[in-house]
Amino acid sequence: MTVEFDVEAYVALMAATHGLTILPEWQPGVIANMAAVKRAADLVMGLDLGDHAEPAPVFEAGA
Amino acid sequence: MSDILLTSASEIAAAVRAGKVSAETVVESSLQRVATTDSKINAFTDVTVERAIAKARTVDADIAAGRDPGPLAGVPFAVKNLFDINGLPTRAGSKINRELSPATADATLVARLEAAGAILTGGLNMGEYAYDFTGENVHDGNCLNPHDVSRMTGGSSSGSGAAVASGMVPLALGSDTNGSIRVPSSFCGLFGLKPTYGRLSRARSFPFVPSLDHLGPLARSVGDLAIAYDVCQGPDAADPHLAARPVEPASETLEDGISGLRIARLGGYFARFGHAEANAALDVVSRALDISSEIELPEVARARAAAYLITGAEGASLHFDRLKTRAGDFDPDTRDRFLANTMIPALWVTQAQKLRSWFRGEMTKIFAEYDILIAPATPCVAPRSGEKLLTLDGTEVPLRANIGVFTQPISFIGLPVVAAPIWLGSTHLPIAVQIIAAPWAEATALKVARYLEMSGVARAPVAEV
Numbered sequence: 001m002t003v004e005f006d007v008e009a010y011v012a013l014m015a016a017t018h019g020l021t022i023l024p025e026w027q028p029g030v031i032a033n034m035a036a037v038k039r040a041a042d043l044v045m046g047l048d049l050g051d052h053a054e055p056a057p058v059f060e061a062g063a
Numbered sequence: 064m065s066d067i068l069l070t071s072a073s074e075i076a077a078a079v080r081a082g083k084v085s086a087e088t089v090v091e092s093s094l095q096r097v098a099t100t101d102s103k104i105n106a107f108t109d110v111t112v113e114r115a116i117a118k119a120r121t122v123d124a125d126i127a128a129g130r131d132p133g134p135l136a137g138v139p140f141a142v143k144n145l146f147d148i149n150g151l152p153t154r155a156g157s158k159i160n161r162e163l164s165p166a167t168a169d170a171t172l173v174a175r176l177e178a179a180g181a182i183l184t185g186g187l188n189m190g191e192y193a194y195d196f197t198g199e200n201v202h203d204g205n206c207l208n209p210h211d212v213s214r215m216t217g218g219s220s221s222g223s224g225a226a227v228a229s230g231m232v233p234l235a236l237g238s239d240t241n242g243s244i245r246v247p248s249s250f251c252g253l254f255g256l257k258p259t260y261g262r263l264s265r266a267r268s269f270p271f272v273p274s275l276d277h278l279g280p281l282a283r284s285v286g287d288l289a290i291a292y293d294v295c296q297g298p299d300a301a302d303p304h305l306a307a308r309p310v311e312p313a314s315e316t317l318e319d320g321i322s323g324l325r326i327a328r329l330g331g332y333f334a335r336f337g338h339a340e341a342n343a344a345l346d347v348v349s350r351a352l353d354i355s356s357e358i359e360l361p362e363v364a365r366a367r368a369a370a371y372l373i374t375g376a377e378g379a380s381l382h383f384d385r386l387k388t389r390a391g392d393f394d395p396d397t398r399d400r401f402l403a404n405t406m407i408p409a410l411w412v413t414q415a416q417k418l419r420s421w422f423r424g425e426m427t428k429i430f431a432e433y434d435i436l437i438a439p440a441t442p443c444v445a446p447r448s449g450e451k452l453l454t455l456d457g458t459e460v461p462l463r464a465n466i467g468v469f470t471q472p473i474s475f476i477g478l479p480v481v482a483a484p485i486w487l488g489s490t491h492l493p494i495a496v497q498i499i500a501a502p503w504a505e506a507t508a509l510k511v512a513r514y515l516e517m518s519g520v521a522r523a524p525v526a527e528v
């Protein structure tokens with residue numbers, strides 16, 4: 001079963017998790033932007049990169 | 064004297080070095096033009112008058128004493144206000160950061176340009192914290208396009224574009240995370256260079272997205288881009304992101320022409336989202352370069368989406384404390400985006416960084432077959448100030464986030480790009496084409512841009528403000 005993404009609920013939950021204040025007049029903008037982020041994430045998560053893809057940043061332990 | 068100010072940096076330096084004009088005279092001319100012009104376009108946020116005059120006198124004294132003043136002797140330049148300028152707070156387009164203590168040293172690239180004889184005349188307007196493609200800023204006022212003040216400059220290096228296009232300075236520095244040099248170059252009709260990721264030092268500049276931030280020059284001639292780029296190269300212990308590359312000057316090969324270069328035009332995604340002007344500009348350049356190949360890159364939309372997520376996550380991490388304590392002091396247009404971006408799960412960001420490696424691998428295969436790829440820099444000419452929506456492929460989307468639809472997938476993997484401005488007969492506004500090279504091949508991209516400039520296809524005239 002696919003669970004639909006409830007962007008308003010997610011924004012409210014994450015704001016509380018982070019201790020962020022989102023004034024009522026900011027909420028439409030934040031929610032619209034979170035919805036845009038989710039659309040980008042759907043594209044990114046939709047590509048199967050297998051088990052061995054390295055994330056781009058490379059950490060060097062020392063010089 | 065304003066005549067020489069409106070030539071190129073190279074011509075100014077040649078005249079100063081030859082003793083035909085003093086550096087002080089050139090700088091006074093530049094400051095005078097700022098005084099008479101900037102109120103119409105709002106490019107400068109700080110004008111460093113005393114410093115500029117003092118530096119000009121130093122250059123003139125060097126020449127009088129027979130010392131080499133450097134290849135940019137007497138050239139006025141200004142920088143996006145995310146570069147540290149000794150004695151000024153680095154505002155980065157924000158209200159919050161201007162409360163910081165003044166910088167105690169110049170950014171590395173500012174120091175390098177001045178070591179080459181150039182003269183800093185001030186800091187420039189920008190979109191707040193560089194999260195912008197429009198040139199609009201609620202704190203410092205919108206920066207207006209010198210070619211049509213009812214239009215956007217593009218951002219986030221808005222002041223850099225406006226200051227150079229209006230002739231106040233021949234050279235400026237900007238930053239480009241997802242397109243912030245290339246977009247104002249397109250809307251303001253300038254040449255702009257986004258070097259390879261890791262090529263130029265970012266030391267003492269205010270960050271946005273460490274995985275994607277680049278610094279580079281904007282100018283009205285390709286030769287000026289090349290000189291500025293050349294003198295800005297070199298190791299810098301103060302910048303851990305810098306790649307261990309030798310200095311690879313571009314000026315030496317600038318006039319070599321395009322013979323033997325394998326050049327392709329990008330189609331598919333890059334043709335679908337462009338307005339008529341974007342495709343027409345690409346047609347013009349394709350004819351000038353005699354391009355017969357059109358190719359499609361794999362998964363460009365996903366690459367752009369991954370850049371979007373990395374930008375969001377790293378930007379939100381940078382500003383998290385400010386978002387918790389002072390969200391009301393942000394520009395509303397960036398605040399709502401930053402707040403949403405604090406909520407991006409790690410899973411998405413990690414996948415985006417994997418996709419970055421994958422996309423780099425795919426592009427490596429393409430650069431085995433081609434030396435240069437061309438694509439539009441923006442989907443449209445400069446929109447009217449205040450516009451909020453943009454039509455892409457028949458669908459209305461938020462303008463602010465989507466002007467970078469063509470630039471974002473390219474900077475995602477750090478490729479070097481020169482934006483070359485094209486003027487079409489159908490509009491009074493310019494639009495740029497991206498000349499994209501393989502990693503570390505800035506000199507090749509600049510060579511192609513120079514060819515287009517020499518053939519009259521690309522040009523960057525001073526705007527009559």
